Amino acid sequence: MESMKPNVLVIGASGQLGGAILRRIAIDRDIAATAFVRSDSNFESPDAVNISRHTGDLTDFESVNAACGKNISHVIATASSIVPRKGDSFGADDLLFYENIIRACRENHVRHLIYISAFPSPFDDQVPEFVIKRQIEQMIVASGVPYTIFRGAAFMDIYFAVMGSRAVIQGVGHPTLLRGYWLSRLWSSLTSGILEKYGIALVPGNGKTRQSFICIDDVANCMLAAVNQPTLINQIIDLGGLQAVSWREVADLYGHLLNKRVIKIPLPIWLLKSLEMLMRKSTPAGANMMSILALLGHYEFAPDMSQLTNQLQIELSDSRSFIARKLTESKL
Numbered sequence: 001m002e003s004m005k006p007n008v009l010v011i012g013a014s015g016q017l018g019g020a021i022l023r024r025i026a027i028d029r030d031i032a033a034t035a036f037v038r039s040d041s042n043f044e045s046p047d048a049v050n051i052s053r054h055t056g057d058l059t060d061f062e063s064v065n066a067a068c069g070k071n072i073s074h075v076i077a078t079a080s081s082i083v084p085r086k087g088d089s090f091g092a093d094d095l096l097f098y099e100n101i102i103r104a105c106r107e108n109h110v111r112h113l114i115y116i117s118a119f120p121s122p123f124d125d126q127v128p129e130f131v132i133k134r135q136i137e138q139m140i141v142a143s144g145v146p147y148t149i150f151r152g153a154a155f156m157d158i159y160f161a162v163m164g165s166r167a168v169i170q171g172v173g174h175p176t177l178l179r180g181y182w183l184s185r186l187w188s189s190l191t192s193g194i195l196e197k198y199g200i201a202l203v204p205g206n207g208k209t210r211q212s213f214i215c216i217d218d219v220a221n222c223m224l225a226a227v228n229q230p231t232l233i234n235q236i237i238d239l240g241g242l243q244a245v246s247w248r249e250v251a252d253l254y255g256h257l258l259n260k261r262v263i264k265i266p267l268p269i270w271l272l273k274s275l276e277m278l279m280r281k282s283t284p285a286g287a288n289m290m291s292i293l294a295l296l297g298h299y300e301f302a303p304d305m306s307q308l309t310n311q312l313q314i315e316l317s318d319s320r321s322f323i324a325r326k327l328t329e330s331k332l
C-alpha cells in the first residue's frame with residue numbers, strides 16, 4: 001500500500017532557501033526528504049534519519065528522472081543559476097532545468113510541484129531573471145503537473161546583506177551572495193558589516209520605496225506548508241512578509257537596535273540602470289543584480305498576506321524581530 005507520508009524531493013538543496021527547507025524537514029519527522037545535489041557540491045545534509053541525498057545535475061534528465069523515481073510524492077524546486085557558481089552561466093540553463101524537472105514529475109506521477117518564483121511587477125521585461133521566471137511559470141502551468149507557484153518578495157536574508165549587514169549572513173552555511181559569482185562576492189567583501197560597524201546603509205533609489213521583505217525561514221515554511229494543502233494546488237501565490245517597510249525604515253531599525261545613528265547612502269536608479277547597461281554583455285548576472293536593485297528601488301511590492309497566513313496557520317516574522325534575532329545570534 002502506498003505510504004501517505006509525503007516523500008519530498010528538494011531541488012536546490014545546497015542553496016540558501018533549499019538548506020532552510022531541509023532544516024525544517026529535519027525536525028518534522030512526518031515528512032521524508034531527498035536532497036538533490038550536484039556531485040561536486042560541498043552540501044552538508046542536516047543530520048536526520050528522514051533525509052537522504054541523491055546526486056545528479058539538472059541538465060541531465062536521467063539523473064532527475066532517477067531521483068523522482070524514488071517514490072517521490074512532492075517536488076520542492078528552488079534551484080536556479082541566477083547567482084551562478086564558478087563555471088555556470090547566468091540563467092542559461094534554467095529553462096532546461098525546469099523542462100527536465102517537469103518531465104520527470106510527469107513520468108513518475110509526482111503529485112505536486114512547488115516552485116519559488118519572483119514577485120510580479122509591470123516591469124518584468126526589464127529584469128532578465130524575471131523574464132526567465134515567467135517562462136518557467138508558463139511551462140509549469142501548461143505541463144499538467146499539479147503545482148503551486150510562490151512569487152516571492154525580496155528576501156530579508158539577502159537584501160539586508162546587500163544593504164551592508166553582516167549579521168544576516170554570518171553563520172549561514174551556503175549564503176547565495178558568496179556562491180562564487182565574482183560581483184556578489186566583491187560587493188559582499190566591500191560592504192559586509194558596514195551597517196553594524198560604521199552605521200552605513202546602502203539604499204536602492206531614494207530609499208523610500210517600501211518592500212514586503214520576507215525572511216528565508218518563512219519562505220521555507222510556506223513552501224513546506226503547501227505540501228499538505230490541496231487548496232493551494234494549481235495556484236500562483238504572491239508571497240511577502242508581515243508588513244511592507246521602506247529601505248530607510250530598515251536602516252532605522254538597525255539604528256535603533258544597534259543604538260547607532262545610521263547614514264543612508266542612496267544608490268540612484270540612474271546609476272543602477274547605467275551599470276546594468278554597461279554589464280549587459282560582459283557580465284549578465286551583474287546586469288541582472290543591478291536591474292533588480294533598480295526595480296526594488298522604485299517599485300513597491302506589498303501583497304496582503306492575511307488570507308494565506310490564516311489558511312496555512314503560519315506566522316510571519318517582521319523585519320525588526322528578524323534583525324534583532326540575527327544581531328543577537330551573530331553577537332554584532
Ligand SMILES: NC(=O)c1ccc[n+]([C@@H]2O[C@H](COP(=O)([O-])OP(=O)(O)OC[C@H]3O[C@@H](n4cnc5c(N)ncnc54)[C@H](OP(=O)(O)O)[C@@H]3O)[C@@H](O)[C@H]2O)c1
Binds near residue numbers: 017037038059151
Ligand atoms: N533572493 C531573493 O530575494 C529572492 C526572491 C524571490 C525568489 N527568489 C528565488 O529563490 C530561489 C532560491 O534562492 P536561493 O537563495 O536558495 O538560491 P541559491 O542559493 O543561488 O541556490 C541555487 C541552487 O540551485 C542549484 N543548482 C544550480 N545549478 C544546478 C544544476 N545544474 N543542477 C542541480 N542544482 C543546481 C545550486 O546548486 P550548487 O550549490 O551545486 O550550485 C543551489 O543549490 C532562486 O530561484 C531565486 O531566484 C529569490
